[in-house]
Amino acid sequence: MQRIFAKTLFKNKVVIVTGGGTGIGMATAKGIVELSGKVVIAGRDKARIDEGVEKIKTHCAEGAEVLGLQCNIRKRGEVSNMLTDTIDKFGRLDGLVNNGGGQFWSPAENISPGGFHAVVDTNLKGSWNCMQEAYHQYMGENGGKIVNIVLMSEMGLAGMSHSAAAREAVKNLSITLGAEWAGNNIQINCVAPGIFPSETAVAAYGEQSKEIFDKSAANVPKKRLGELYEGANLSEGTLSLDLIPQILFNLTDAVQYTTGWKETLDSRTKLVL
Numbered sequence: 001m002q003r004i005f006a007k008t009l010f011k012n013k014v015v016i017v018t019g020g021g022t023g024i025g026m027a028t029a030k031g032i033v034e035l036s037g038k039v040v041i042a043g044r045d046k047a048r049i050d051e052g053v054e055k056i057k058t059h060c061a062e063g064a065e066v067l068g069l070q071c072n073i074r075k076r077g078e079v080s081n082m083l084t085d086t087i088d089k090f091g092r093l094d095g096l097v098n099n100g101g102g103q104f105w106s107p108a109e110n111i112s113p114g115g116f117h118a119v120v121d122t123n124l125k126g127s128w129n130c131m132q133e134a135y136h137q138y139m140g141e142n143g144g145k146i147v148n149i150v151l152m153s154e155m156g157l158a159g160m161s162h163s164a165a166a167r168e169a170v171k172n173l174s175i176t177l178g179a180e181w182a183g184n185n186i187q188i189n190c191v192a193p194g195i196f197p198s199e200t201a202v203a204a205y206g207e208q209s210k211e212i213f214d215k216s217a218a219n220v221p222k223k224r225l226g227e228l229y230e231g232a233n234l235s236e237g238t239l240s241l242d243l244i245p246q247i248l249f250n251l252t253d254a255v256q257y258t259t260g261w262k263e264t265l266d267s268r269t270k271l272v273l
């Protein structure tokens with residue numbers, strides 16, 4: 001795939017991608033390794049993570065440095081271990097992509113108390129756990145870049161009330177932490193993918209995926225859904241997940257980001273698809 005970035009963009013950089021064993025996280029992790037970075041992928045399912053490590057190593061150039069870690073981002077102890085193991089292995093941490101997450105589709109009135117809690121716990125507290133632990137174990141002293149993967153839910157999202165609430169909270173948290181930690185040279189951004197029917201995402205929704213994915217294309221300005229490995233051919237107006245590596249290392253500092261956040265996020269989300 002043609003890339004607009006220098007092959008060495010991430011040389012000597014270490015990035016954690018939660019949920020990096022599948023879908024968008026895997027595409028992001030591959031992008032980072034293809035640009036010479038070292039990547040840690042983490043998720044709950046060890047088999048998925050092991051398979052993900054193999055896929056990245058097979059896909060990328062020989063010598064790709066990938067570490068797979070089992071971690072449930074909802075559990076603070078496991079998040080703490082993920083950070084410790086990363087720093088033990090690579091000696092540094094330059095970036096964190098909070099991609100691990102998700103939800104189920106349901107009318108609000110049918111969501112059980114446990115279901116609401118599970119989604120908020122995963123997406124909001126999971127991202128918080130990773131960010132605060134990254135701050136304490138490395139970034140507070142050394143700086144770093146954080147990208148939170150969210151949803152296009154500014155206007156609410158019918159069928160995903162739990163997740164929309166959690167993701168909007170993540171966006172707000174990103175602004176606050178971006179401001180609080182700007183002096184520590186930490187930059188925090190959010191990326192809301194459009195609609196990407198990754199294999200695992202489609203599987204997660206089962207029968208409902210027809211409604212969620214197949215019928216959505218008609219409502220997208222370009223009349224199609226996102227493809228994980230699209231080229232980042234800016235001249236043709238197409239942006240891809242290369243956006244995530246780009247944002248990790250090339251964007252403005254946190255203060256500019258927080259003041260210009262709304263416009264920046266809106267223009268990006270519209271461009272993604």
Ligand SMILES: CCC/C=C/C(=O)SCCNC(=O)CCNC(=O)[C@H](O)C(C)(C)COP(=O)([O-])OP(=O)([O-])OC[C@H]1O[C@@H](n2cnc3c(N)ncnc32)[C@H](O)[C@@H]1OP(=O)([O-])[O-]
Nearest residue numbers: 101102103104106112113114115118119122195200201204
């Ligand atoms: C525009 C769209 C584009 C967006 C696309 C994407 O994001 S694609 C990304 C797609 N990828 C993903 O989304 C992957 C990640 N997603 C997940 O792992 C799950 O959706 C999770 C976040 C709920 C965690 O699940 P878990 O099993 O680890 O959680 P747990 O065991 O701790 O608590 C379970 C509680 O949740 C309830 N419950 C669970 N499922 C359902 C359901 N289908 N129905 C109803 N309820 C459900 C269950 O009943 C229980 O509540 P109770 O009975 O105790 O009151």
Ligand SMILES: NC(=O)C1=CN([C@@H]2O[C@H](COP(=O)(O)OP(=O)(O)OC[C@H]3O[C@@H](n4cnc5c(N)ncnc54)[C@H](OP(=O)(O)O)[C@@H]3O)[C@@H](O)[C@H]2O)C=CC1
Nearest residue numbers: 019022023024043044045072073100101102195196200201
């Ligand atoms: N696909 C789409 O259209 C869109 C996706 N998104 C978001 O992008 C992210 C990636 O989605 P996508 O790749 O499509 O779907 P996937 O289902 O492939 O990705 C979800 C990933 O998150 C991991 N994960 C889930 N819960 C946890 C947890 N508690 N701890 C650690 N890891 C966890 C999963 O691994 P494991 O199960 O092994 O833990 C999996 O690798 C998600 O946050 C999703 O909600 C946002 C907008 C649109």
